[in-house]
Amino acid sequence: MLPFRRGMATMASLKKASKVVCIGRNYADHIKELSSARPKQPFFFLKPPTCVLLPGEGPVIRPRGVDLHYEVELALIIGKQVKDLDAADEKAAMDAVESYALSIDMTARNIQNEAKKKGLPWDIAKGFDTFLPMSKIIEKSAIPEPHNIELYLTVNNEVRQNDSTNLMLFQIPRMLSDISKVMTLEKGDIVITGTPKGVGPVVPGDIMRAGIKIDGKELEEAKIEVG
Template sequence: MSLVFRRGISSMASLKKASKVVCIGRNYADHITELNSARPKQPFFFLKPPSTILLPGAGPVICPKGIDLHYEVELALIIGKQVKDLEAEDTEGAFDAIESYAMSIDMTARNAQNESKKKGLPWSIAKGFDTFLPVSNIIPKSAIPDPHNVELYLTVNNEHRQADSTDLMLFQIPRMLSDISKVMTLEKGDIVITGTPKGVGPVVPGDIMRAGIKVDGKEIEEGKIEVE
């Protein structure tokens, strides 16, 4: 047990060395509806700085003053090699590029994001505060035979908030990696978070978020997040 734990920690630390964290927006129809957003004709994405990454056990999410803090549970892909100009049809290439998975919570300063949207300003501040990306331990690739058929969930103080299958994604992983890699080359160690299902909402200091992933109804231990 102790060995596994140490291995986990050491791989996790490497996550913070990601050269970028790319985040897919609006990738689940019911989440688009709940935020009154427009449905994208193609995947769009934004960046979170690696300084947002909060490793397991590294303390609480810090809520900045005056911020309406929202959770968004998301499946994260950890990229295993350089990817450039991948074709959307290249499903094998896309899956080859994935080294492993993790669960993540894309914490969002919702009021700041709404203001940015209104003013046509970047989202980087709303998405980019320190601790705004709690992650789980690394999930071995073999534990997720089909990333488009797993259940993501998130609870706040043990109340169910998000629970949906990744089969609801509007754009699947090969299309995401294709669109991203035609703009910015993905490097080994980069992280791609794949969008959140419906049920996002606010948390306040003291709330306990738990998130995770189920494959065939079975929880994956490495995918559990518990964070204040």
């Protein structure tokens, strides 16, 4: 067991997050691969907390008729209420981050594509039960430079995603600022920060493995392995 202080997020508390806020299109090469427009400002959407899938709780459920895609993303666990944050106040933004996790933003890509075409909300495409596999909680001190770590995801041991968070278009202070000017972030909320290029489909039986490397070294608690 990690030595969490009283009141800090625990694996069980992740499912009780009051919201999960997801940044879209935050890596240029991922925007290209989905033929999307590059946003002038961060945009975001919600996943319901019922998406959270803790280590050992898999597999991800693939609803019938769904083209299920993975998107590996760094998750921030928020440690205090954040409202109207100034984007220039990097210290306040980073102080609001209590810990990290790795996550996979599972997406029903065919449903999302249809929603985009019709101008409908994304919440169904993004919101099925089990659509957010997460790693263990990563203590903040284990990631001193969140904008300079490597995220990877393999499917059946083939590398599909592998990029540095230094490719983010909008960094953590800007994200938290923009979100908090719309919706107050609460302690325990989860923010997922967008996915690098390489997203693609998985089918039942496929095994996804994801992780974080820092200076080439694997971060043990960031590992996800899920069917």
